[in-house]
Amino acid sequence: MDFLRRHGPRVLLTLLPLVLALLHAVGALPIGLLARLDNIVYDARLQATMPRTLDERVVIIDIDERSLAEIGRWPWGRHQLARLTDEVFDRQGAAVLGFDVLFAEPDESSGLRRLRELARDELRDQPAFAQRVRQLEGGLDYDGLFARSLQGRPVVLGYYFTNDSQGRASGVLPAPALPAQRLDGRPIRFTSWSGYGANIERLVAAAPLGGYFNPMVDSDGVVRAVPLLTEFHGRYYESLSLAVFRTLLGLPEVEPVFVPGARGYHALDAVRLRLGDKALDIPVAEGVTVLVPFRGPGGVDGGSFRYISAADVIQGKLAPESLRGKVVLVGTTAPGLKDLRVTPVGEAYAGVEAHANLVSGLLDGRTLVKPDYAVGYDVVVLVLGGLALAALLPALSAARAIGVSALVIAAGVGLNFWLYLSMGLVLPLAAFLAMALTAFALNMSYGYFVESRNKRELAQLFGTYVPPELVDEMVKSPESYSMAATNKELTVMFCDMRGFTRLSEQMEPIQLQALLNRLFTRLTDIIRANRGTIDKYMGDCVMAFWGAPVDTPRHAALAVKTALEMAQAVELVNQEHRAAGLPAIGIGIGLNTGTMCVGDMGSDVRRAYTVIGDEVNLASRLEGLSKFYGGVIVASESTREAAPEFAWQELDKVRVKGKERAVSIFQPLPDAAEADTELNTWAGFLKAWRSQDWPACEALLHGLRAQHGDKALYALYAERLQDMRAQPADPAWDGATNYETK
Structure with a gap:
C-alpha cells in the first residue's frame, strides 16, 4: 500500500499499455499496426533462420x-x-x-473430336474414313494417353x-x-x-x-x-x-x-x-x-x-x-x-x-505452427511482463529502469525465439514488445517531467544533512520525506576512539590528523554501506543512527553488523600499527534502540538533521561503559531484542547516570557457532551471581577462565566476586552495577 501511495500515478501509467495490449491480444480491440508488426517479426525471423541449403529429395x-x-x-x-x-x-x-x-x-487439341464428327456426319458414306479414324484414335486421344500413363502410378x-x-x-x-x-x-x-x-x-x-x-x-x-x-x-x-x-x-x-x-x-x-x-x-x-x-x-x-x-x-x-x-x-x-x-x-x-x-x-519433421493457444500465451506473457514493469519501473532510477526494461524485453524475446527454434511454435511478439517499450517510455517521461522537480527540491533540502546514498533512495519518492521533527523507533550508535594520547606523543599533529581522517573514512564507508546516517563527528567520536530519514525495518541488525565490521576495521589498522611499532588504537561502541526524536534541529545560523532524547543519551552512556567490560561493543537489551539473528553475551545489569531503572547490557559475538557452550555456562553464572550464590559463581567462573583465561570480562567478575564474598548478603540487591560517571 505504501508503494502504491508513493508511486500510484506511475504504476497506472505503466499499466495503460498493458491494458491496451491485452485488449488487442484477446481480439476486443484489434490494433492493425501490431498485427502488421507481428507479420514483420515473423518474416524477419523466418529469413534469419532459413537453412538456405539444397534439398536433393x-x-x-x-x-x-x-x-x-x-x-x-x-x-x-x-x-x-x-x-x-x-x-x-x-x-x-x-x-x-x-x-x-x-x-x-x-x-481436343489433336482434332480427334472433329474427325469423329466428320465420320459420323459429312463422311459417313465413306467407311474407309471411319475405319481410319478408329485406327488413329489410340494416338490422338491425348486424355486417354495421359490417363494410361497415370494409371497405377504414385x-x-x-x-x-x-x-x-x-x-x-x-x-x-x-x-x-x-x-x-x-x-x-x-x-x-x-x-x-x-x-x-x-x-x-x-x-x-x-x-x-x-x-x-x-x-x-x-x-x-x-x-x-x-x-x-x-x-x-x-x-x-x-x-x-x-x-x-x-x-x-x-x-x-x-x-x-x-x-x-x-x-x-x-x-x-x-x-x-x-x-x-x-x-x-x-x-x-x-x-x-x-x-x-x-x-x-x-x-x-x-x-x-x-x-x-x-x-x-x-x-x-x-x-x-x-x-x-x-x-x-x-x-x-x-x-x-x-x-x-x-x-x-x-x-x-x-x-x-x-x-x-x-x-x-x-x-x-520441421513444420512451423501458430498454435491455438497463442492467444493464451500472449496474455500470460503480457501480464507477467507488464506487472513486472509496473512493480519495478516506478521505484527505479533511469539507468536501472533501462536495465530492467531491457531484461524483461530480452526474457520475452528469448522465450519466444527459443520456442520457435526448438519446437517450431510461432507465437505473437509484437504486442509484448510494444507494451514493454511504451510502458518504459511513459514511465520515464512521467519521471522526468513530473517527479524530477520534486526530486531536485528534496535533494537540495536533505543533501546538506543526509549521505548521498540515502538521498538517491529518497528522491524516488520525495513526497514521503520532510525535515519536520518526528518520533520514530531508531537505533543510534556512539563510537569513540581511544589511545590517541599515546599516539600524539609519537606522531606529529599532521600525521595524527591524517591517521584520524583515514580511520574515520574507513568507518564512515562501513556506516554508509549499511544504510546508516552519520549524525556528526565530535573530536575522536562519531555518532550515527539507522531508520531515518529512510525507513529501515532492520535498522537494529544493520547497526550491529556495522559495529562488528568497524571493530574488524580497527583491528586491521592495529595490525598495521604493530608492524610500524606504533601503539594500538582502542575503540568503544555503544548501541541503543528505542523511540527518539529525529528531524532538522538547530539555530538560524547552523542546523542539522539529528536525533535527541533519553534513548540517545543511553547509547552515549553505553559507549562509555565498554572500557569497563574489556570489549568493544556494548548494546542495550532493546537492541538485542531487535536483532535476534546475532549471538549475544549478556555483560551486566547496570544503572547509568541519569537513569533510575537498571538496564541489561550485551555484546554481540562475531562467531556464534563457537560460543554456544560458553554462553550457556555464562548464563548459569549470571543467574547464580544475581541470587548471590557465590560458591556456584566461583565454580562456574573457574571453568570459564580455564578455557578463556585472557577474557577481560571474566577477570572483571573474578575481582567483583572477591569483593562480594567479603560482604554479607544484601537482600535488597538487584544484581545491578551503578555507574555515576558519563
Whole structure:
C-alpha cells in the first residue's frame, strides 16, 4: 500500500499499455499496426533462420519460358504430359509425382473430336474414313494417353477450392482424406469453401489421389501458411503437399488429434498419419493450417530445390536415373501462367516451390505452427511482463529502469525465439514488445517531467544533512520525506576512539590528523554501506543512527553488523600499527534502540538533521561503559531484542547516570557457532551471581577462565566476586552495577 501511495500515478501509467495490449491480444480491440508488426517479426525471423541449403529429395519440373518456347504455349497437348510422366517413372525412377497444375477440360487439341464428327456426319458414306479414324484414335486421344500413363502410378493431381458466391464447381473431386465420423461430432473450425475447380473425370479415375493447392493469403497479401485439411460440404480434403507426403509414406490413414480433455475446444491439436502400428503427428494451427517452412529465397537460382526445365524431361535430355527415389513436383515459374506468389522470402515466389518447402518440412519433421493457444500465451506473457514493469519501473532510477526494461524485453524475446527454434511454435511478439517499450517510455517521461522537480527540491533540502546514498533512495519518492521533527523507533550508535594520547606523543599533529581522517573514512564507508546516517563527528567520536530519514525495518541488525565490521576495521589498522611499532588504537561502541526524536534541529545560523532524547543519551552512556567490560561493543537489551539473528553475551545489569531503572547490557559475538557452550555456562553464572550464590559463581567462573583465561570480562567478575564474598548478603540487591560517571 505504501508503494502504491508513493508511486500510484506511475504504476497506472505503466499499466495503460498493458491494458491496451491485452485488449488487442484477446481480439476486443484489434490494433492493425501490431498485427502488421507481428507479420514483420515473423518474416524477419523466418529469413534469419532459413537453412538456405539444397534439398536433393525434392525436385521441381518447371514449365518455364523455355519450355513454352520449345513445346508450345500452355496448355500443352496431354500427350506431352504423358511423355513427361512416362519419362519421370520409366527412365528416371521417381518415387512420387505431384502436379501443381489443373486439367479442368478435355484435351481436343489433336482434332480427334472433329474427325469423329466428320465420320459420323459429312463422311459417313465413306467407311474407309471411319475405319481410319478408329485406327488413329489410340494416338490422338491425348486424355486417354495421359490417363494410361497415370494409371497405377504414385501420382497426385492438383486442384483448387474457391469461395465463389454462386458455389460453382467443375471437374471431379478426389475421395476425401478424412472421414467425417472420425471428428466425433466436434465442430472443428476448418477452412471452408463453397466451390471448386477440379480435374476431368478420366484423369481422376486413372489417378484417384489428389490435393488442393490453395494457400492461405494473409491480409497483407502474403502467403505464409497452407491449410493441411479443408472442408467442403461436410467432407474433408487434403492439400497437395500432404497428399504427396502420404503417397511417399505408403498412404497412411489420416486421423484427427484432439486436445486431451478439451471437449468444447473447436480446433485440432494435430493431424495424425497412421500406417499399421506407426504414427506421425503433424501439429496444426487454427483452421487446421501449417506455416510453410521456407528453406531459402526461392526460384531457379534460390538454392533450395533443383529446377529442371519441363522441355528437357519431355525431350528425354535428362540422364537416366537422375530422379531415382525423388519427390517430383510439376509447376511453373512462367509469369504468364500466373502461379507466382508473394511470400515472406520473395515477392515473385513460385507456388510449386511453396509446396516443395512444405513437403521438405514434413520429411524433416520441421513444420512451423501458430498454435491455438497463442492467444493464451500472449496474455500470460503480457501480464507477467507488464506487472513486472509496473512493480519495478516506478521505484527505479533511469539507468536501472533501462536495465530492467531491457531484461524483461530480452526474457520475452528469448522465450519466444527459443520456442520457435526448438519446437517450431510461432507465437505473437509484437504486442509484448510494444507494451514493454511504451510502458518504459511513459514511465520515464512521467519521471522526468513530473517527479524530477520534486526530486531536485528534496535533494537540495536533505543533501546538506543526509549521505548521498540515502538521498538517491529518497528522491524516488520525495513526497514521503520532510525535515519536520518526528518520533520514530531508531537505533543510534556512539563510537569513540581511544589511545590517541599515546599516539600524539609519537606522531606529529599532521600525521595524527591524517591517521584520524583515514580511520574515520574507513568507518564512515562501513556506516554508509549499511544504510546508516552519520549524525556528526565530535573530536575522536562519531555518532550515527539507522531508520531515518529512510525507513529501515532492520535498522537494529544493520547497526550491529556495522559495529562488528568497524571493530574488524580497527583491528586491521592495529595490525598495521604493530608492524610500524606504533601503539594500538582502542575503540568503544555503544548501541541503543528505542523511540527518539529525529528531524532538522538547530539555530538560524547552523542546523542539522539529528536525533535527541533519553534513548540517545543511553547509547552515549553505553559507549562509555565498554572500557569497563574489556570489549568493544556494548548494546542495550532493546537492541538485542531487535536483532535476534546475532549471538549475544549478556555483560551486566547496570544503572547509568541519569537513569533510575537498571538496564541489561550485551555484546554481540562475531562467531556464534563457537560460543554456544560458553554462553550457556555464562548464563548459569549470571543467574547464580544475581541470587548471590557465590560458591556456584566461583565454580562456574573457574571453568570459564580455564578455557578463556585472557577474557577481560571474566577477570572483571573474578575481582567483583572477591569483593562480594567479603560482604554479607544484601537482600535488597538487584544484581545491578551503578555507574555515576558519563
